[in-house]
Amino acid sequence: METSSSRRATRRGKAALFLTALLTLGGCQEDAEAPPLAGPSGLGFAIEMEANPAFLNADGASTSTITIAVSGPDGKPVAGKPLFVQHDGDGLMYPAGAALGALQTGISLATDGSGVARVVYRAGLIADRLITIRCEPYSTDAGFTGELPRSVFIHQR
16 A cells, blocks of 8 residues: 555656656757867877888998987977987997087987987997887976887897
8 A cells, every 4th residue: 555655755756767867868969069179189299210221230330320300289390309319229329410419328419490300320249139219308407398208129130
């Protein structure tokens, strides 16, 4: 036997369920527009690296030119961007253009007017090695800029 208080509770429950469904469906709009995109979708600077050639003889004389291209958040080349470049091979590395200076474990150089910097790696004498050339933005202040280092590989055989 149903009492009047249980009928009221059932009606309240049904009303709450109806109101929830109505509010949920009211929030769904087929003609809703996505907000416009704002800001860059990547990091502040994009660094692209290429080693040419990517395979060297372990003869102490063969060389590979590493090209580093830097672009900003707008996709345009960044001129004068200081970079720090280092390697883990047994060969030598030197800038193909003007260097900002030698650092303890690598070299510092800046991009040219077209946002490009180049270094040359001269092969060492140890064969069957994968040499990593690593590049990251460089700054004289201690602030973290948020850019991630990039790498390119040279096969020394």
